[in-house]
Amino acid sequence: MNNTDIFDLSSAQAVAAIDAGTLSSGELFDAYRARASNDELNCFTWLAEQAPKDATTPPSQSPLNGVPLAVKDLFCTEGVPSQSGSRILEGYRPPYTATAVARLEEAGATLLGKTNQDEFAMGSSTENSAYGPVRNPWDPERVPGGSSGGSAAAVAAGLAPWALGTDTGGSIRQPAALCGIVGLKPTYGAVSRYGMIAFASSLDQAGPLTRDVTDAALMLRHMVGRDPRDATSLQFPEEVSLPSAERLDGVRLGVPQELTGEGIEGGVLEAFQATLARAEELGAQVHSVQLPHAPHALSAYYILAPAECSSNLARFDGVRYGARAQDAHDLLDMYTRTRHDGFGAEVKRRIMLGTYALSSGYYDAYYGRAQRVRTKIAEDFKAAFAEVDLIVTPTAPTVAFRLGEKTADPWSMYLNDYCTVPMSLAGIPAISIPCGLSEGLPVGFQIAGPVFSENRLLDAAYALEQVLGFDGSPARVSGAGGPA
Amino acid sequence: MIDRDEVLHVARLARLQLSEQEVQAMTGELSAVLDHIAKIGELDLDNVSPTSHVVEVTGALRPDEPVASLTREVALAQAPAVSGDGFLVPSPQA
Incomplete structure (x- = not known):
């Protein structure tokens, strides 16, 4: 398979191509390793020299077939630098591997590299890294969002097939939105936090950053589950299915007034409203709901x-x-x-x-x-979910902004998380999918559901993704400094 | 809302040395952020119980069975300074 064809594949498609024998896992790894080594966006803080020898496990034992995985720096990876974007951890090579990474490796993923991030995941632009800022592949003068900005930009630019991130108040969803990819924050406790360098333990949650919704489901499937080494982790109540819904008939979508009005940029609201119209065409019912404490x-x-x-x-x-x-x-x-x-x-x-x-x-x-406010916010969501199945909002109030634009005023930076923080405080799952462009830059559409509703979220996101037909290829062409 | 003395007091509590420039910046920036945060003071939260953990967890304890942990050598390998089989630090009272 030639490189252009390889980089056109989603992760799920790459898994299938390896199953079919048209692509080998070594070929796939080498292609991404070579492309990632020409990273001009500063996505990576470390790259694997080569795929581990055991990456050629037979497919039946290895559902992910050796597909390379980019991992946010704050996940401990044995013997591999894990610095959480901080100078204080410069050169730190942990003696153990985080459970989320270990599970993906057991399922056959191969560590491609560690990705740049805001220091200790504190930030919304990836400008707070001791290892320099990450740039957005849609426009290198703009930020990729944060804190999982290296993971998001790497996936958007096609420097990695998919990536692992973490979300405390929006750190997966907001960079996914600003980079035009899919980002999922699971239910709090769905994925073990063991081996994640902690920021805020009652909120931190690992999740996928992927090119499409199917890849997000595929990665999540191999991450979830109770871990004896994280007492807050929970057994996921069902298998994570690969999404297949084509319609949204009867699905009640709630639009919270508090998160869809003041403070949201005009172009973002337009793309959001247009997506609601597409959802209605698929049979969804759109209702107004209130989250008074949001x-x-x-x-x-x-x-x-x-x-x-x-x-x-x-x-x-x-x-x-x-x-x-x-x-x-x-x-x-x-x-x-x-x-x-x-x-x-x-x-x-x-x-x-x-x-x-x-x-x-x-x-x-x-x-x-x-x-106490946290209690009220969780109660608001409970009340809303008595009336609707899912809640939808723009993911971020603006499209990607320029480097340096918000660094002087902390609160203006914090406002990036306005639409994502309420779900984090309530511990509920939420996904961001790209829904269109405003001024040539991607806009994210956020779908949130009750605890452990990931399968429903993924299905709704998938149905919308099919009709939206968002084209992420411009970022992959420009992302590595030229055509793949 | 937070003055220079308070910044210095909190920095001592946080075991964080700040340069004079950082103290000045911190005083303004923390005050601005606290002004926004203070808006939750307007809410009526009487009779609301606090939430520290959102998803109910029961029986989170694992069996109390000893398992192998890091060897002393591995645990010390990343330390800036070691002495014999321990972490070496400066004296608390120089």
């Missing part, structure tokens, strides 16, 4: 997530791994200077915010109240 989700999130991060990031103290400040005059001096030198500006901001919110005298006013 406008407060961002405030609650920016208390809860920094609070959890301030605790999680206490482990980076220069003692057991990572960088250490030299010539400290005592232990405390070593701690404080190591953390000063090792953390970037946004991570310091969040640690400060979280420490402040948890400190004596402020706990009830901030953390305690935010946890």
Whole structure:
């Protein structure tokens, strides 16, 4: 098979081509390895030299047939740099592999590389990486979104067939939207967090970034399940099916007024409305619903997530791994200077915010109240799902913005997560699919459902994907600096 | 909303040294973010219970069976400094 044909394949199609004998897993790996090594978008922080020898396991034992996988840097991978975009973990090579990665490898995926990200997953533009910003393959002057920006840009540019990311408040869905690909945040607990370098443990969740909905289902199928090493992980109640729905007859879609009005860019709203019209053509019923506390989700999130991060990031103290400040005059001096030198500006901001919110005298006013807002948000969704099957919104309020455009004002950056944070706080699954272009840049359409409704989400997303016919090929042509 | 002394106090709690420039930037930036966050103060949340975990988990404990863990050598391999079979750190009281 020639390279042009190889790069036209989705991951599921590549699996099928290997089954059919028209493509070998080695050929596929080499083609992507060569293309990824010409990465001009700064998607990768590490690339495998070659496919492991055991990547040629017979297909019956290996459902993913050795299809190469890009993995966000914050997943621990044994013996392979896992730096979470931070200088404080420069050169860190963990002694074990994260469960989500291990499960995909057991299913036959081959590690292609580690992808760049906002430091410790804190950011919405991948400009907060110690290893430099990632660029958007649709326009290299623009950001890919974040924090899984390296994974999203790599898939969009065709530098990887698919990628693993994590989503705390939108870090899979928002970059997927800005890069014109599919991103799924599963139900909290559906995928083990073991071996993910933690940001906010009550919100962090791993999920797929893929070229299409079928690939997202295929990857998710091999990630889910209870893991004895993550006490918050849950048994997925059914098999993850590959989606096949062609119609949306009788499916009730709820449009929350609070997330589809003020603050959403005109071109994004137009693409969103046009997609709703397509859904109606497929038989869906569109209803207006209310999520009265959703406008407060961002405030609650920016208390809860920094609070959890301030605790999680206490482990980076220069003692057991990572960088250490030299010539400290005592232990405390070593701690404080190591953390000063090792953390970037946004991570310091969040640690400060979280420490402040948890400190004596402020706990009830901030953390305690935010946890109560979280309850109200979850109740809002429960009430809405009594009236509708799925909730739909734009994924991000804007298309991809220019590098540097939002770095000076933290809150303007945080507003990127306005439509994705409510679902994170409620722990429910949500998928973003590309639904069109505005000013030549991709727009994401978000579909959210109740806990463990992934199969229904994927089916609805698939039916829409077929009629939308979004063309992601312009990013794959320009993404690697020339035609594939 | 958060002044210079508070920034320095919180930085001490967080074991984070800040440069003079960072202290100044942090004072303005944290105050701006806290102004937005403070809007949840407008909500009536009396009689609302807090949520720390959204999906119900029962029986999350695994059997208490000893299994092999990292060897001492592997656990020490990534440390910036080791002494014998432990992590080496500067003295707490120099």
